[in-house]
Amino acid sequence: MILPQKMFRDIWSAKAQFITIIIIVACGVFTFVGAITVGNRLEKSVMSFYDKTRMNDIWINAENIEDKDILNIRNLPGVEEAQGRNVLKVHSGNRSIELFILNENKLAQPFPITGESFRSGESGIWLDREYASANAIEVGDTIKFTSDNNSTVKMAVKGLVMSPEKLIDISSETLSTRHDLYGYGFIGEQAARQFIHVTGYNQILLKVMAGADQQNIITQTETVLGSKYLNSITHEDHTSTVGAASQIAQFKTLAYVTPLLFFVLAVLVVASTMSRLISNQRIQIGTLMSLGFSARQIRWHYMCFGLFLGFTGSLIGMAAGYFGIPMIFMRTLTQSFILPQWIVSFPLESLFAIVAMYGCCILAVLMACGKKLKESPASVLRGSIQTRRQKSMAGKASKARLSFENLWIFRNLKAHKLRGFMGIIGAFGCAFLILFGFANIDSSNKSILVEFEQQYRFTYKADIQSSDAASLPVPGPAEDAVQYIQESRIQIKSDRAVRNLPVTVMGSGDYINLNHADGNSVTNSSDGIILSERTADVLGVTKGNSIQLKIADDEWRDVKVAETIKAPVANHAYVYGETWEKMGAQFVVTSLLIGDQADLGMIKEHYPVTQIVSKEEMKNANLKLNEGVFASAAGLTIAAVFLGIAVIYSLGLINLTEMARELATLKVLGFNQREIRTLLSRENIMLTWIGIVLAVPLGSGAIHALEKLSTSESVMLFPTVRISSYLIAVAITLLCSFAVNRLISRKIKQIDMVTSLKAID
Amino acid sequence: MKPFIEIEKVNRQYMVGEMTVNAIHEMDFVIEKGEFVVILGPSGSGKSTLLNLLGGMDQATSGNIFIDGVNIAHFSLDQLGLYRRNDIGFVFQFYNLIPNLTAKENVDVSKKLCQHALESTEILNAVGLGHRIHHFPAELSGGEQQRVSIARAICKNPKLLLCDEPTGALDSVTGALVMTTLRDVSKKNGQTVIIVTHNAAIADTADKVIRLKDGKVVEVVINESPLSMSEVCW
Numbered sequence: 001m002i003l004p005q006k007m008f009r010d011i012w013s014a015k016a017q018f019i020t021i022i023i024i025v026a027c028g029v030f031t032f033v034g035a036i037t038v039g040n041r042l043e044k045s046v047m048s049f050y051d052k053t054r055m056n057d058i059w060i061n062a063e064n065i066e067d068k069d070i071l072n073i074r075n076l077p078g079v080e081e082a083q084g085r086n087v088l089k090v091h092s093g094n095r096s097i098e099l100f101i102l103n104e105n106k107l108a109q110p111f112p113i114t115g116e117s118f119r120s121g122e123s124g125i126w127l128d129r130e131y132a133s134a135n136a137i138e139v140g141d142t143i144k145f146t147s148d149n150n151s152t153v154k155m156a157v158k159g160l161v162m163s164p165e166k167l168i169d170i171s172s173e174t175l176s177t178r179h180d181l182y183g184y185g186f187i188g189e190q191a192a193r194q195f196i197h198v199t200g201y202n203q204i205l206l207k208v209m210a211g212a213d214q215q216n217i218i219t220q221t222e223t224v225l226g227s228k229y230l231n232s233i234t235h236e237d238h239t240s241t242v243g244a245a246s247q248i249a250q251f252k253t254l255a256y257v258t259p260l261l262f263f264v265l266a267v268l269v270v271a272s273t274m275s276r277l278i279s280n281q282r283i284q285i286g287t288l289m290s291l292g293f294s295a296r297q298i299r300w301h302y303m304c305f306g307l308f309l310g311f312t313g314s315l316i317g318m319a320a321g322y323f324g325i326p327m328i329f330m331r332t333l334t335q336s337f338i339l340p341q342w343i344v345s346f347p348l349e350s351l352f353a354i355v356a357m358y359g360c361c362i363l364a365v366l367m368a369c370g371k372k373l374k375e376s377p378a379s380v381l382r383g384s385i386q387t388r389r390q391k392s393m394a395g396k397a398s399k400a401r402l403s404f405e406n407l408w409i410f411r412n413l414k415a416h417k418l419r420g421f422m423g424i425i426g427a428f429g430c431a432f433l434i435l436f437g438f439a440n441i442d443s444s445n446k447s448i449l450v451e452f453e454q455q456y457r458f459t460y461k462a463d464i465q466s467s468d469a470a471s472l473p474v475p476g477p478a479e480d481a482v483q484y485i486q487e488s489r490i491q492i493k494s495d496r497a498v499r500n501l502p503v504t505v506m507g508s509g510d511y512i513n514l515n516h517a518d519g520n521s522v523t524n525s526s527d528g529i530i531l532s533e534r535t536a537d538v539l540g541v542t543k544g545n546s547i548q549l550k551i552a553d554d555e556w557r558d559v560k561v562a563e564t565i566k567a568p569v570a571n572h573a574y575v576y577g578e579t580w581e582k583m584g585a586q587f588v589v590t591s592l593l594i595g596d597q598a599d600l601g602m603i604k605e606h607y608p609v610t611q612i613v614s615k616e617e618m619k620n621a622n623l624k625l626n627e628g629v630f631a632s633a634a635g636l637t638i639a640a641v642f643l644g645i646a647v648i649y650s651l652g653l654i655n656l657t658e659m660a661r662e663l664a665t666l667k668v669l670g671f672n673q674r675e676i677r678t679l680l681s682r683e684n685i686m687l688t689w690i691g692i693v694l695a696v697p698l699g700s701g702a703i704h705a706l707e708k709l710s711t712s713e714s715v716m717l718f719p720t721v722r723i724s725s726y727l728i729a730v731a732i733t734l735l736c737s738f739a740v741n742r743l744i745s746r747k748i749k750q751i752d753m754v755t756s757l758k759a760i761d
Numbered sequence: 762m763k764p765f766i767e768i769e770k771v772n773r774q775y776m777v778g779e780m781t782v783n784a785i786h787e788m789d790f791v792i793e794k795g796e797f798v799v800i801l802g803p804s805g806s807g808k809s810t811l812l813n814l815l816g817g818m819d820q821a822t823s824g825n826i827f828i829d830g831v832n833i834a835h836f837s838l839d840q841l842g843l844y845r846r847n848d849i850g851f852v853f854q855f856y857n858l859i860p861n862l863t864a865k866e867n868v869d870v871s872k873k874l875c876q877h878a879l880e881s882t883e884i885l886n887a888v889g890l891g892h893r894i895h896h897f898p899a900e901l902s903g904g905e906q907q908r909v910s911i912a913r914a915i916c917k918n919p920k921l922l923l924c925d926e927p928t929g930a931l932d933s934v935t936g937a938l939v940m941t942t943l944r945d946v947s948k949k950n951g952q953t954v955i956i957v958t959h960n961a962a963i964a965d966t967a968d969k970v971i972r973l974k975d976g977k978v979v980e981v982v983i984n985e986s987p988l989s990m991s992e993v994c995w
Contacts, residue, residue, distance in 0.1 A: 669870060670849075753813075
């Protein structure tokens with residue numbers, strides 16, 4: 001380092017300026033490191049959980065699977081491990097438990113939290129920790145449950161566990177987070193025989209080798225199982241794994257996209273500040289050159305400023321991002337994801353941000369040095385007058401009749417375009433980030449509102465023991481009318497892709513209202529299947545196209561796409577009951593949709609109800625999932641405020657320092673404090689409004705772009721920006737500008753006429 | 762008749778680190794209305810400090826400064842601001858024009874502040890720049906810039922015109938031209954002019970010469986027959 005004392009003293013003498021640069025650098029690194037840290041923490045924790053529990057890759061649903069089938073499948077090329085199990089629903093009072101009956105415990109192992117570790121040969125149940133906690137059940141307690149065939153059994157709770165298949169804190173069927181009502185448990189096959197007749201398995205877990213083709217393995221498994229095969233689910237279809245992967249991807253996107261604005265601003269602010277510093281130190285530079293310092297040495301001296309700013313800002317940003325952002329998000333994530341352990345590690349990708357920021361700072365300094373250091377010492381010493389002459393010659397007298405203040409602003413901006421651009425970008429960045437954050441909330445909430453206020457018109461949803469629709473009472477008159485639905489899974493195949501997705505079969509009734517994107521209702525179509533837009537995109541089909549559908553047997557049948565709709569649940573299919581039966585499938589009612597006039601008591605009498613949940617409950621559960629979006633909006637707003645204030649303040653300081661002589665002249669002429677403050681603040685407000693006007697359409701456009709780019713198969717974004725979001729973004733940006741004006745106006749008072757008007761250097 | 766300017770036992774002290782500097786020490790003198798006064802002195806004699814006090818840009822440590830009967834030494838900062846606005850015209854050594862405003866616009870800045878300002882185009886014509894009013898300062902020579910500065914100061918029609926080394930940055934020919942302009946225009950408008958300079962040649966053109974040394978008045982000379990600018994040997 002050359003002349004380090006000079007560098008540190010220069011920085012100290014313009015500390016306000018350099019502190020704002022450090023803040024901008026820190027903000028850029030902060031947003032990157034913070035988002036990457038959270039995404040990394042979630043990813044590592046999930047992967048660690050998967051590793052510890054030997055999470056499987058594929059679920060195969062079939063009937064009467066035998067041990068020899070498992071052996072044959074295990075021997076298929078690409079299959080690392082295969083395990084059979086039975087999955088069934090049992091009920092404990094009004095509570096529902098998904099029971100996993102295991103003969104072996106090789107894959108998707110229950111992770112012990114308290115009590116004993118799972119052993120398939122022992123009696124007893126290993127219960128979902130969340131369900132146990134919500135129902136005040138402890139290890140050693142006995143619980144009673146009833147199967148669908150009305151067999152009741154009591155079992156001791158041997159341990160409390162977590163399952164790698166249940167990461168997401170939401171019931172995939174009812175979209176409820178009611179742990180008191182929904183849970184899961186593991187029991188050994190021996191223990192299961194106490195209350196059910198166990199013959200074969202109904203599910204196979206497969207773990208594939210690295211690089212193996214999963215679809216190929218599924219096809220081969222289908223061949224092995226023959227007519228027993230029902231359907232398959234991969235990580236892309238599974239609610240829990242998709243949810244985790246989607247959240248991780250979101251954080252990584254946030255990490256790589258959001259800081260871009262800060263990086264651009266860092267370059268602008270550093271270039272602007274260093275350019276001014278170098279111009280003001282023209283005499284010093286000329287003197288150093290005269291003494292014998294080379295241009296390269298002097299350039300390196302100024303590059304050290306960039307390195308120091310990059311280092312300090314990056315260090316602060318990294319520390320704040322690594323510790324601060326997780327504090328904002330982890331509370332929400334730990335509530336949304338059920339993991340035994342959160343792994344804290346430093347993401348090495350953080351170093352990218354630091355290296356990138358260093359690069360930006362050095363680039364900015366090189367821009368600032370420009371050609372100044374290539375001149376002879378005499379030219380450098382003389383440079384000021386020539387530079388000013390060239391600058392002023394660039395403008396022509398405006399013929400427009402502008403007031404003095406507007407003329408001042410216009411000419412100042414014309415002479416210092418980079419500074420004006422910086423001011424606009426600062427305000428733009430502030431307004432854009434806030435608007436984007438709040439638009440995200442609006443859009444996420446809109447998805448939920450569309451689903452629960454437009455699409456779903458029922459008041460209650462009752463789960464029943466699966467029953468043939470024909471065997472159930474015909475829905476009665478209006479006051480206790482119910483609509484039957486079947487919720488199950490189907491496989492759909494097109495030329496482009498194969499997907500396993502949930503399907504809702506709708507009996508007669510209008511408690512489910514499917515709308516096109518234009519808001520018009522989809523009419524009852526007996527002509528085929530109704531797909532969500534996202535599913536149609538993945539399959540590469542549109543209305544009228546043919547696809548192949550497999551329901552509960554090994555027959556692929558051709559079916560038409562009757563409609564595509566914008567559904568809040570991105571990956572979903574809907575079929576009317578008549579169409580379903582025309583396809584040759586049996587309408588097996590799994591749930592009832594009930595209106596607000598219904599007598600729930602009578603419903604329970606007439607139907608084999610296992611569970612009733614209200615639409616409000618389901619809606620609130622979904623809204624709870626949006627807490628992560630609130631947290632990210634809060635984070636973006638904080639970063640935006642820092643950005644706005646730092647950039648606008650930096651601009652104000654540059655203006656003040658560069659125009660100290662002119663402002664002192666105005667003071668001597670008799671301009672008072674208020675008049676001078678008006679000059680500077682009016683320019684500031686004008687640039688702020690330009691930034692806001694640009695940010696408004698781009699901010700709302702960004703949320704639409706996000707919807708287009710989103711490939712999530714679990715959540716469909718409904719791009720919406722409420723008026724309140726616009727107002728909040730505009731108000732906060734203007735507030736930042738106003739706050740800066742107040743800070744700058746204090747500095748105007750400090751301009752000493754005598755000192756400022758001394759000889760030009 | 763009372764003098765236009767009365768300086769009574771004025772002191773101005775500065776702290777430089779731990780040292781006290783007496784920039785002006787017990788200064789006394791008077792100036793009559795309409796006089797063309799030159800204040801001479803070597804570097805560090807207190808010339809600029811005195812001008813700053815008279816111009817309301819600085820405040821005396823003690824003493825009285827009467828301008829047209831009003832003691833500005835006891836003015837608040839706001840009162841000094843109004844004083845500078847309404848009563849003072851200042852001409853700087855290095856012009857201090859606003860670089861992004863044309864010549865006419867620089868003069869109009871003054872016009873904006875005063876109710877009784879003179880017409881900017883007329884003033885610019887009077888200083889010989891009628892053909893350059895739409896040019897920016899960087900497009901004007903040093904002498905032209907200084908004449909714009911003079912026009913800006915005079916445009917306010919001030920009671921008192923203060924000039925701090927107005928020819929300090931100019932060559933002798935241009936300096937003579939500027940001084941001639943200054944003298945002629947101020948005389949025409951009946952303004953009291955105080956010029957601070959270290960150029961003794963200008964002193965012969967003044968009605969009164971006040972010599973300073975080490976912050977004190979050492980001599981006050983009244984020229985009964987001041988020379989015209991053209992008679993001065995620059």
